[in-house]
Amino acid sequence: MSHQSDRDIEILKNLFTAVESFLTSDRGMPYSDRKEPEELSELLELDLERGIEDPETLKHWVETYFRYAVKTHHFGFNNRMWAGANISSIVGEIAAAVSQTDAGSYEAAPVSVLMEKYMIRQMLDLAGFSRGEGQMTTGSSNANMIAMMSARNLLSDHMKSSGLFGHQKLYAFVSSDAHYSLDKAVNILGIGLDQLVKIPVDDHGRMDPVMLQKEMDRVVSSGGKPFFVTATMGTTVRGAYDPLPELVKLREQYHFWLHADGAWGGAAIFSYRLKEKYLAGLEQADSFTMDFHKMPGTSLICNVLLFNNRPGIMDFVCNVGDKSYLHRKEREGEEYNPGAYSLQCGRRVDSLKWFLDWKFYKKEGFAGRIEKYHRLAELGEQIVRETEELEMVVPRESFNLCFRYNAEGDKNSFNELLRKELHKRGITLIAQAFIAGDVSLRLLMTHKDMEEEHLRGLFRKIVSTGRSLDRLSQL
Amino acid sequence: MSHQSDRDIEILKNLFTAVESFLTSDRGMPYSDRKEPEELSELLELDLERGIEDPETLKHWVETYFRYAVKTHHFGFNNRMWAGANISSIVGEIAAAVSQTDAGSYEAAPVSVLMEKYMIRQMLDLAGFSRGEGQMTTGSSNANMIAMMSARNLLSDHMKSSGLFGHQKLYAFVSSDAHYSLDKAVNILGIGLDQLVKIPVDDHGRMDPVMLQKEMDRVVSSGGKPFFVTATMGTTVRGAYDPLPELVKLREQYHFWLHADGAWGGAAIFSYRLKEKYLAGLEQADSFTMDFHKMPGTSLICNVLLFNNRPGIMDFVCNVGDKSYLHRKEREGEEYNPGAYSLQCGRRVDSLKWFLDWKFYKKEGFAGRIEKYHRLAELGEQIVRETEELEMVVPRESFNLCFRYNAEGDKNSFNELLRKELHKRGITLIAQAFIAGDVSLRLLMTHKDMEEEHLRGLFRKIVSTGRSLDRLSQL
Numbered sequence: 001m002s003h004q005s006d007r008d009i010e011i012l013k014n015l016f017t018a019v020e021s022f023l024t025s026d027r028g029m030p031y032s033d034r035k036e037p038e039e040l041s042e043l044l045e046l047d048l049e050r051g052i053e054d055p056e057t058l059k060h061w062v063e064t065y066f067r068y069a070v071k072t073h074h075f076g077f078n079n080r081m082w083a084g085a086n087i088s089s090i091v092g093e094i095a096a097a098v099s100q101t102d103a104g105s106y107e108a109a110p111v112s113v114l115m116e117k118y119m120i121r122q123m124l125d126l127a128g129f130s131r132g133e134g135q136m137t138t139g140s141s142n143a144n145m146i147a148m149m150s151a152r153n154l155l156s157d158h159m160k161s162s163g164l165f166g167h168q169k170l171y172a173f174v175s176s177d178a179h180y181s182l183d184k185a186v187n188i189l190g191i192g193l194d195q196l197v198k199i200p201v202d203d204h205g206r207m208d209p210v211m212l213q214k215e216m217d218r219v220v221s222s223g224g225k226p227f228f229v230t231a232t233m234g235t236t237v238r239g240a241y242d243p244l245p246e247l248v249k250l251r252e253q254y255h256f257w258l259h260a261d262g263a264w265g266g267a268a269i270f271s272y273r274l275k276e277k278y279l280a281g282l283e284q285a286d287s288f289t290m291d292f293h294k295m296p297g298t299s300l301i302c303n304v305l306l307f308n309n310r311p312g313i314m315d316f317v318c319n320v321g322d323k324s325y326l327h328r329k330e331r332e333g334e335e336y337n338p339g340a341y342s343l344q345c346g347r348r349v350d351s352l353k354w355f356l357d358w359k360f361y362k363k364e365g366f367a368g369r370i371e372k373y374h375r376l377a378e379l380g381e382q383i384v385r386e387t388e389e390l391e392m393v394v395p396r397e398s399f400n401l402c403f404r405y406n407a408e409g410d411k412n413s414f415n416e417l418l419r420k421e422l423h424k425r426g427i428t429l430i431a432q433a434f435i436a437g438d439v440s441l442r443l444l445m446t447h448k449d450m451e452e453e454h455l456r457g458l459f460r461k462i463v464s465t466g467r468s469l470d471r472l473s474q475l
Numbered sequence: 476m477s478h479q480s481d482r483d484i485e486i487l488k489n490l491f492t493a494v495e496s497f498l499t500s501d502r503g504m505p506y507s508d509r510k511e512p513e514e515l516s517e518l519l520e521l522d523l524e525r526g527i528e529d530p531e532t533l534k535h536w537v538e539t540y541f542r543y544a545v546k547t548h549h550f551g552f553n554n555r556m557w558a559g560a561n562i563s564s565i566v567g568e569i570a571a572a573v574s575q576t577d578a579g580s581y582e583a584a585p586v587s588v589l590m591e592k593y594m595i596r597q598m599l600d601l602a603g604f605s606r607g608e609g610q611m612t613t614g615s616s617n618a619n620m621i622a623m624m625s626a627r628n629l630l631s632d633h634m635k636s637s638g639l640f641g642h643q644k645l646y647a648f649v650s651s652d653a654h655y656s657l658d659k660a661v662n663i664l665g666i667g668l669d670q671l672v673k674i675p676v677d678d679h680g681r682m683d684p685v686m687l688q689k690e691m692d693r694v695v696s697s698g699g700k701p702f703f704v705t706a707t708m709g710t711t712v713r714g715a716y717d718p719l720p721e722l723v724k725l726r727e728q729y730h731f732w733l734h735a736d737g738a739w740g741g742a743a744i745f746s747y748r749l750k751e752k753y754l755a756g757l758e759q760a761d762s763f764t765m766d767f768h769k770m771p772g773t774s775l776i777c778n779v780l781l782f783n784n785r786p787g788i789m790d791f792v793c794n795v796g797d798k799s800y801l802h803r804k805e806r807e808g809e810e811y812n813p814g815a816y817s818l819q820c821g822r823r824v825d826s827l828k829w830f831l832d833w834k835f836y837k838k839e840g841f842a843g844r845i846e847k848y849h850r851l852a853e854l855g856e857q858i859v860r861e862t863e864e865l866e867m868v869v870p871r872e873s874f875n876l877c878f879r880y881n882a883e884g885d886k887n888s889f890n891e892l893l894r895k896e897l898h899k900r901g902i903t904l905i906a907q908a909f910i911a912g913d914v915s916l917r918l919l920m921t922h923k924d925m926e927e928e929h930l931r932g933l934f935r936k937i938v939s940t941g942r943s944l945d946r947l948s949q950l
Contacts, residue, residue, distance in 0.1 A: 093572035163667025164639040190665025192638025320658040
């Protein structure tokens with residue numbers, strides 16, 4: 001072995017020591033050594049220089065990174081739709097990093113291409129999509145955009161060549177609680193924010209189909225074309241599921257593309273019971289996306305976008321051909337070159353971690369996990385209702401708990417303060433959400449090791465912190 | 476420690492053994508155990524199941540993955556614009572995978588956000604951009620699209636809200652040798668492929684500015700609006716650099732956005748001499764993108780898009796606000812939340828590997844590497860010219876060598892056959908490119924450890940393989 005290989009292995013050994021200490025010290029250390037940007041900038045000394053190719057450089061920065069990074073695998077991290085990552089997924093990321101390849105073509109990435117195809121078939125089966133296709137994207141924002149782009153390009157044979165100039169105005173519809181990536185999508189695609197119609201939600205946070213029909217009629221009578229509806233399967237804040245079966249019915253009349261955005265709540269797909277409850281009618285959607293990096297715990301980013309019953313749609317929508325070096329149409333086995341029908345040229349090997357997670361936990365493992373999260377959400381709601389100091393801001397719809405401390409005076413300011421105080425004391429970094437202008441604490445169960453005792457303990461600490469702040473404010 | 480932590484550390488230890496063997500065995504093993512898709516599918520037995528959370532599962536699949544993956548860090552891999560990855564970059568990917576966070580907000584990712592801002596400042600300085608901004612994207616296809624979207628949205632205050640309906644036709648211009656991601660960009664953005672004008676190239680493979688001006692006049696006189704020009708800094712096949720200074724002059728007259736796509740050849744920026752030679756005028760471009768995952772060797776994906784002299788452009792173009800939970804405009808420190816002005820919601824921590832590479836090799840290290848690649852390309856051209864059996868398909872422009880075996884008869888078929896044979900014999904997986912219909916072998920020097928002796932050895936093997944095929948064809 002060369003001297004350099006020896007050095008590299010030494011570097012990786014040092015790294016492994018740091019990794020081990022990072023992963024095993026979670027109970028003892030706080031989840032975050034929180035600093036303001038200016039203060040942290042100074043502490044980091046980003047300008048610090050050492051010799052060229054000095055292994056100590058890497059040691060120093062990795063330790064520094066681990067020290068000030070937020071420990072998302074800590075029970076105190078309740079900020080996002082994920083917490084930590086599956087060990088199998090971390091293994092996959094490491095193997096992908098070491099083997100360093102591009103998942104765009106079979107020639108360079110034979111194994112990952114086959115794994116990706118295999119996983120997409122698994123997911124198409126679960127979704128009940130027939131004659132389906134799918135791709136891994138760079139995230140659910142990207143997936144939602146590609147779904148909308150597919151609906152747009154399918155409107156005419158000439159959309160790809162002519163563009164939107166002079167075209168009848170196109171309108172997309174989402175609930176007022178839908179994810180802002182749909183706003184980004186109409187911006188990217190040249191459709192414009194004014195042509196994204198936001199349909200009011202009912203008391204449960206679900207898109208109101210009567211209002212949707214009204215808005216579609218309004219659009220049609222003004223000469224516009226309704227072409228795309230996103231049904232959110234688990235809204236970001238409230239966890240509401242838009243009524244798919246009623247939207248499917250409306251589609252018969254208006255012929256729009258019906259996209260199911262299950263980035264968050266699509267994970268219910270693993271559990272027979274929860275799928276029936278929340279995803280009924282999914283097999284009739286035109287497309288469906290879900291993030292494995294949210295509830296299922298796969299390392300960031302791991303998204304899949306599935307298409308129903310339109311063979312060749314990805315090629316029709318995305319492929320613009322390349323005549324110089326890659327993905328030539330006439331080349332054999334093009335179905336094995338995901339680069340040809342995705343919007344990326346270089347593609348990370350995300351399929352390996354996805355495949356490893358699937359093989360390690362299996363469908364049953366994911367079903368059990370999602371069902372546990374659901375039970376914990378039920379328990380959390382019960383705890384809030386039974387605790388005098390707490391109240392639900394809105395009733396629970398599925399997995400999301402939107403609650404607050406029931407303080408005297410301005411509840412919004414109090415709960416913002418409470419959230420900051422919980423972070424300052426290292427108890428929890430919890431998400432803040434806004435519902436009709438009201439500040440809510442949003443708690444999502446996404447830590448695979450979280451059990452009832454942790455949840456009860458978390459609420460106890462929130463209440464005691466709230467009490468101490470409440471006392472102070474009454475002084 | 477819990478039983479599960481022990482198990483996870485054991486899993487990572489096993490993985491480390493596999494990683495060590497993968498990384499150190501490169502000289503001995505072939506770069507690829509090449510199989511056809513059907514054959515490999517059978518060998519992989521992707522349906523194979525074991526118990527839930529069985530560590531042997533991971534061991535089996537990682538070993539299988541490593542076995543059949545193409546070894547891109549092997550000298551035989553000459554297929555892409557990268558080969559293997561920097562050790563510091565691998566360290567960064569591993570640390571990012573283990574710490575699992577989302578680089579969209581300072582709250583969840585304080586260190587990586589500061590590292591990203593630091594690196595963007597370094598790059599803005601190198602590019603000579605003043606009052607600049609930048610973002611890491613999901614790849615150069617994405618970066619090119621965002622640059623074009625920026626130009627489009629800047630055309631009017633209402634583009635974001637109104638979209639392209641009824642708008643004057645917009646035209647973008649690229650050289651006929653530009654990357655196909657620009658085709659994808661006009662498709663995504665609703666501009667349409669017909670509005671992407673491909674300007675012929677001169678003998679050097681550079682966009683012809685006289686033809687560009689002619690095409691712009693034609694567009695204007697037909698009532699269209701030229702709004703965007705991509706100057707390719709290092710074309711995919713020939714490695715040509717479009718003439719930036721002449722395009723800057725044309726911009727005075729036509730007021731388009733001038734984007735410099737340096738995904739490949741932008742790496743010349745590290746070397747004073749090569750920057751002068753290839754990137755003169757860059758400081759006057761409106762935007763510039765380059766991939767650290769190509770010549771600089773950073774692990775896939777690592778792209779940066781830079782904007783010149785338009786403060787607030789990213790916010791204006793990309794931010795559509797979110798009122799529910801993240802990135803609220805009124806929140807303090809928003810400049811520390813890259814999620815607000817990028818098109819992604821969840822963002823991988825790509826900045827850590829980028830930062831580590833920068834600190835480990837330093838600017839001087841990258842300069843030395845890029846200059847070596849340039850010298851090797853010069854040497855390669857010389858070898859081809861001095862070898863009777865070989866010929867250049869076109870003269871070398873910068874880093875790319877487009878050559879072929881000078882066989883009797885149909886040279887295209889012969890060189891396609893030669894390429895396959897080189898792969899079959901495990902000598903090299905070299906890229907195939909097409910220039911005016913002619914098959915060319917495209918050799919790029921992107922392996923950081925490649926030296927003259929390796930290059931000479933590679934050419935010797937190509938010639939001897941060609942000779943044996945040539946003899947066969949003459950039988």
